[in-house]
Amino acid sequence: MSELKGLVVDYGGVLTNTLEETMAAWAEADGLDVSEFGGAMKKWLGSSYGEQSQTNPVHALERGELEMTEFEQGLASRLKTRDGRPIAADGLLGRMFAGFQLQPLMLDALRRSRAGGVKTALLSNSWGMDYPREGWDELFDAVVISAEVGMRKPEPEIFLHTAKQLGLPPEQCAMVDDIGANVKGAVAVGMVGVHHVDPERTVEELERLLGLSLR
Numbered sequence: 001m002s003e004l005k006g007l008v009v010d011y012g013g014v015l016t017n018t019l020e021e022t023m024a025a026w027a028e029a030d031g032l033d034v035s036e037f038g039g040a041m042k043k044w045l046g047s048s049y050g051e052q053s054q055t056n057p058v059h060a061l062e063r064g065e066l067e068m069t070e071f072e073q074g075l076a077s078r079l080k081t082r083d084g085r086p087i088a089a090d091g092l093l094g095r096m097f098a099g100f101q102l103q104p105l106m107l108d109a110l111r112r113s114r115a116g117g118v119k120t121a122l123l124s125n126s127w128g129m130d131y132p133r134e135g136w137d138e139l140f141d142a143v144v145i146s147a148e149v150g151m152r153k154p155e156p157e158i159f160l161h162t163a164k165q166l167g168l169p170p171e172q173c174a175m176v177d178d179i180g181a182n183v184k185g186a187v188a189v190g191m192v193g194v195h196h197v198d199p200e201r202t203v204e205e206l207e208r209l210l211g212l213s214l215r
Contacts, residue, residue: 004192004209006166006173007113008159011124011131013178014196015107016100025099031081040078061127064147068093068128097129105199109206109214110139116212119166123159123175125152125182142166153177154185163191174209176202 013019027034041058057074060066069089076089114120121142124131128147136143142165144158151158163170175186176194183193192209196202207214 004118004172004174006119006121006163006168007110007206007210008121008123008162008166008173008175008186008191009106009110010153010177010179010182010196011122012097012100014103014176014202015110015122016102019178022097022099026096029098030087030095031083031085032079032087033082037079040075058127059152062125062146062152063150064126065150071128093128094130097127102132103199105203105215107139109199109203112214113206113210113212114139114141116210118210118212119168121162121166121173123153123162153179153182154188156185156189159186159189159191163189174206176206 009015012022016022023034023037026032027037057066057071061068061071072092073089076087076092079087081087110120119141120139121144122136122140123144124146126145126147131145133143142162144162144165146152146158149158149161151161153159159175160170163173166173170186170190173186174192174194175183176196177183177186178196180195183195187193194202194205194209203214206212
């Protein structure tokens with residue numbers, strides 16, 4: 001394995017609390033049965049990571065090919081509250097991700113990695129959300145948002161693009177993501193994959209890979 005000189009991290013579910021927690025908070029706030037959301041997504045979208053990934057709306061949204069308002073309208077039309085009321089389409093994605101909470105341990109690990117000479121990048125599949133970018137200059141050498149570059153994870157091109165933004169070969173980069181298919185996509189282009197489950201385990205693994213103290 002090449003000496004690792006780059007660290008690439010996902011946003012939602014890695015630098016924040018889990019997607020499950022965020023979805024649960026949104027469902028509670030909107031009075032939605034979260035299992036209904038999962039069912040609607042499965043029926044409407046198919047697999048974002050299989051053969052249908054070239055055509056489904058999530059894919060198009062993440063690559064910036066579909067307007068956020070159009071996606072919100074399509075999704076809202078397939079949902080209803082627990083008592084049968086329609087879900088408001090306006091601001092749906094903003095409400096969906098309002099429960100994101102940044103994870104201090106992961107942010108500290110990024111700062112310490114960068115201070116230790118490791119180049120850092122954010123690589124996120126965007127659902128049209130407004131990222132809280134304050135302080136990113138001190139965290140990242142590069143920021144790659146799927147809708148801004150017209151590519152999405154786990155497409156190999158977006159991992160290669162991110163490595164290029166860092167000025168590194170992919171073999172010298174580690175990729176941290178909470179979605180297994182994205183980790184596999186990174187590994188397929190030569191990166192070292194770290195499947196994020198919780199901050200403690202991820203930081204421990206990064207300390208081992210990078211040879212740095214990150215706490």
